[in-house]
Amino acid sequence: MTSITSSSYAVHFNKNAYTLLNEHLSKANYSKIFILVDENTHNCCLAPFMSEIHGDYNFEVIEIEAGEINKNIATCTQVWEVLSELDADRKSLMINVGGGVVTDLGGFVASTFKRGIDFINVPTTLLAMVDASVGGKTGVDLGSLKNQVGVINQPEMVLVVSSFLRTLEKRQMQSGFAEMLKHGLIKDKNYWNELKALDSLEAIDQLIYHSVTIKNEVVLQDPTEQNIRKILNYGHTLGHAVESYYLDHPTYDLLLHGEAIAIGMILEGYISHKLTGLPKEELADIKATFLSNYPKVSFNTEDIEAILKLLKFDKKNSHGNINFVLLNAIGTPEIDVKVAQELLEESFAYYKD
């Protein structure tokens, strides 16, 4: 597959990705190469990845604990310290091999170590391939508040190797699939219909490619998220709040990012129907599609109240206003819509109904 060119770098696919990585390494003369993994990718992905690298480089592997709960400043501090101890310098390279936790955190650590060293992302989950692979967002959570600390900074390249998905659990695949469905909802009704009709996520290469293309087009138009890039946040305003709330309640079942934004997309679909003209049938389609792909979560009144309180931390807010991305129709988003409190509560009632 042809590489997809983003602002200052490109996303390369499968065999071609390794060829271009090897070319880059042989030219760049890095002093040392650090590979950041978590426990899972250390086991499943590191060996196949390393076997594709030809040449005699100075490698060090750094492992962090897996899971969103570890995407925080304490883990960054550990990695910064290990880099220092292992003599990383400004000409070192960091390769982040993992899901969104590894690529978001690794990108932030690299962007801030000695005021910035080169990094390459190798997303190994479907979510990271279709979502974190373009856009240059790096960062970590602050307590349970998602991505409150970070920078926008671009990697040298991104390598999407779909064979890594073979090791991924079905539930993790579904989590990534939610972002792909979102790409359909905000930009491409045909793609939405195509994804809905899928029997399985096996032959997924072309779909990943299409999702990366959609996201990349949006990001290139508005790298710093002043306007159109906000459409990528569809489902994320309420979805992030739900996700944060679950992160904060370890006694609840774990909710994956895609599962949380699937809920957010139903809730914000309802609000879109009420405020921005999303037709009733399309709303019903959205609800049915997500509920057939993702477990239905039950929220009590106390949960909903607490979740709505978390909205004030949303990064799209300004001047005390919460700004939603809503849909006029499937494929046609509208940004910067303010929503009354009652409607937010109603949307949960619609979800539960």
Next chain:
Amino acid sequence: MTSITSSSYAVHFNKNAYTLLNEHLSKANYSKIFILVDENTHNCCLAPFMSEIHGDYNFEVIEIEAGEINKNIATCTQVWEVLSELDADRKSLMINVGGGVVTDLGGFVASTFKRGIDFINVPTTLLAMVDASVGGKTGVDLGSLKNQVGVINQPEMVLVVSSFLRTLEKRQMQSGFAEMLKHGLIKDKNYWNELKALDSLEAIDQLIYHSVTIKNEVVLQDPTEQNIRKILNYGHTLGHAVESYYLDHPTYDLLLHGEAIAIGMILEGYISHKLTGLPKEELADIKATFLSNYPKVSFNTEDIEAILKLLKFDKKNSHGNINFVLLNAIGTPEIDVKVAQELLEESFAYYKD
């Protein structure tokens, strides 16, 4: 005094600084303005600063503990958390009123909060006025390793108000003066001679202006420190190692940044004499000038060994090589010089002699 224009912003001086700040605030429509201070600037500088701001804005003051020892990630985390609690959003502004600790740390916190909010620096020490005011370096220490974590990012504007210096202790003034002497050494022999001949640091406005101009010219030529910007590190390779070593040994007397780099400039002067042609008389001039302005520190063999070990963490290093900035003569620097271990040890002998 005319403003000095840097890459994307300008440094404004005295009365004019307040006029332009007020203009900026009245235009920018910030949702909230956070003023970061430490204990000292809270007492000495905040009230006079606030009295110059006209208009009805939503202010919050955040205080951190003073001192280099607090320029770390733990303090950043506190400030990020307070910003979250006080509903800072992407349209908030942070004004850093203080010395280098406040402007370096505040710049980093602002550059990373929700992936970056606007900030303005108001340096209140001579060191921060002549050194931290241009260049966009933000960051914090990692343990005792100076500025290991940070980003390069530019403020909206920098305000240099020399009346803040009236509250500064003589020793702190001297610390900033060391960076000004460095500007002479690396770029302007006449300026070096002028500074040497000063009787007092009272009428210092024009000299600050000249120092900011020198630094700004260098930074504009090479914002990312690929080549010429490295000359600003003269005295800092060994100076930072000495400073880190002292930070790590709280039982030793505190050594200020300027005092540490004054030592570094003598040490690297000696190495310059041996390697890059700095004339004997100029070396003697450098040593005499710094020893007449700064206390002589005594190092034992163990100290020196430990200090030299710290050199491996220097940010200019690459591929295991320590890169020094040396002088061919006063006013004429040379970058990327490698120095043998024996010569480093000899330089300490020369300092002690």
